Structures are given as structure tokens and as C-alpha cells.
Amino acid sequence: EVVLTQSPDFQSVTPKEKVTITCRASQSIGGSIHWYQQKPDQSPKLLIKFASQSFSGVPSRFSGSGSGTDFTLTINSLEAEDAATYYCHQSSSLPHTFGQGTKLEIK
Amino acid sequence: QVQLVESGGGLVNPGGSLRLSCAASGFTFTDYYMSWIRQAPGKGLEWISYISSRGRIIHYADSVKGRFTISGDNAKNSLYLQMNSLTAEDTALYYCARQAGISETHAFDFWGQGIMVTVSS
Numbered sequence: 001e002v003v004l005t006q007s008p009d010f011q012s013v014t015p016k017e018k019v020t021i022t023c024r025a026s027q028s029i030g031g032s033i034h035w036y037q038q039k040p041d042q043s044p045k046l047l048i049k050f051a052s053q054s055f056s057g058v059p060s061r062f063s064g065s066g067s068g069t070d071f072t073l074t075i076n077s078l079e080a081e082d083a084a085t086y087y088c089h090q091s092s093s094l095p096h097t098f099g100q101g102t103k104l105e106i107k
Numbered sequence: 108q109v110q111l112v113e114s115g116g117g118l119v120n121p122g123g124s125l126r127l128s129c130a131a132s133g134f135t136f137t138d139y140y141m142s143w144i145r146q147a148p149g150k151g152l153e154w155i156s157y158i159s160s161r162g163r164i165i166h167y168a169d170s171v172k173g174r175f176t177i178s179g180d181n182a183k184n185s186l187y188l189q190m191n192s193l194t195a196e197d198t199a200l201y202y203c204a205r206q207a208g209i210s211e212t213h214a215f216d217f218w219g220q221g222i223m224v225t226v227s228s
Contacts, residue, residue, distance in 0.1 A: 032212055034214035034215070036152075036215075043202055043218040043219065043220055043221055044152065044202075044215070044218055045218070046207075046214050046215060046216050046217075049207065049213070049214040049216070050214070055214075055216065087151065087152055089152070089154075089214065089215070091211065091212045091213060091214065092212070094166050094211070095154055095166075095168045095169070096142070096154035096157075096211075097154070098151055098152040098153070098154070099151070100151050101151045101152075
């Protein structure tokens with residue numbers, strides 16, 4: 001099973017700040033990593049697929065990069081509405097696995 | 108627009124059974140792989156099963172293998188999850204989710220609102 005480890009677990013940030021969340025895989029997964037945003041009491045929403053492809057309708061301040069074992073989700077110029085928990089997900093091999101989540105708090 | 112609506116959750120005794128349903132609309136159901144994913148209260152996401160676009164390929168997480176059965180009804184555009192031998196560890200919000208293509212390697216591009224399953228005496 002591919003274990004995904006996100007860092008940090010929690011981050012308190014101010015609006016307009018740039019945020020970087022990392023996801024490290026326990027083995028190489030090529031580019032089969034996806035990123036989701038989950039706000040309280042809502043279902044997760046896809047932000048980035050296959051490491052760097054933006055999903056339709058997602059604001060351009062969200063971007064992704066990486067390959068192999070190390071991946072990054074970047075949020076440029078953070079907005080208050082970005083307060084949420086972010087998860088990475090790998091689809092390279094079964095079982096699908098998710099990172100433990102990174103909670104972003106807006107100061 | 109794509110909609111996924113889960114139903115069938117509730118409170119069940121340990122050892123009991125439940126059948127979850129997911130009604131899909133806004134897309135051609137037979138063109139996509141579908142999954143069930145769960146989230147225990149205050150916890151992260153756990154994928155538990157997927158079914159291929161025409162139901163020929165099915166996989167389960169080890170945590171539910173032998174107890175849960177995924178199925179689909181293309182005529183009704185519906186996905187199901189039969190859950191047997193439930194334990195407290197199965198208590199979670201259960202989501203159905205569409206995979207963004209005809210393979211298990213795609214992201215989950217649309218999710219239902221989730222349905223709560225509570226296993227307790």
C-alpha cells in the first residue's frame with residue numbers, strides 16, 4: 001500500500017500569503033496524485049488532477065507540481081474562502097490512498 | 108449538471124447490515140468508474156471500493172473485503188454498497204464518487220454529499 005504523508009498537518013496563514021503543502025509517497029507513483037479541498041460539513045472537491053492539471057472551475061491561484069514521490073500543492077495569494085482541509089490522493093496502485101490532510105486556518 | 112445523491116444510511120447494531128444507494132444524474136453512468144469512500148468522524152478519507160463502468164471489475168480495501176459488496180444498476184443510474192457484519196469501526200460518512208474516466212487511475216471528480224452510517228448498540 002502506498003502511504004502518503006502530508007506536511008504540515010496544520011498551518012495558520014494570513015490572506016494574500018503564499019501557501020505550500022507537500023505530499024510524499026512511500027514509493028514512486030509517477031504523476032498519479034490528485035488534490036482535494038474539503039470545507040467543514042462539505043464533501044471534498046477536486047482541485048488538481050495528475051499532479052499539475054487544474055480541474056475545471058478551480059481558481060488559478062491553485063497549482064500543483066511534482067512527480068515520483070514528492071508533490072506540492074501551492075496556493076498563491078490566499079483568500080479567506082480557502083480555509084479548509086486539503087488532501088492528496090494517489091491512484092497509481094490499489095488500494096487508493098489519501099494523505100492525512102492539512103488543515104489551513106486563516107488568521 | 109453532475110449529481111450524486113446517497114441514501115440508506117442510519118443507525119445499526121454491531122453485526123447488522125445496511126445497503127447504501129447512490130443515485131447518479133447529469134452524465135452517462137456507463138462511461139465512468141464509481142467508488143465508495145468513507146470518512147470517520149473527525150478523521151481523513153478512506154477509499155473502500157470501486158466498480159468499473161460496466162461492472163466487470165471490482166476491488167475492495169482490505170478493511171471491508173468479504174463484508175461489503177459494491178454493485179451498480181446501469182438502467183437505474185445507481186450505485187450500491189451492501190454492508191454486512193458491521194462493527195463500530197465502520198461508523199463513518201460514506202460518499203459515492205465518480206472517477207474522471209474509464210479506469211481506476213483517475214481522480215474523483217464529483218462526490219455526493221455523503222450519508223452517515225452509525226454502528227452502535
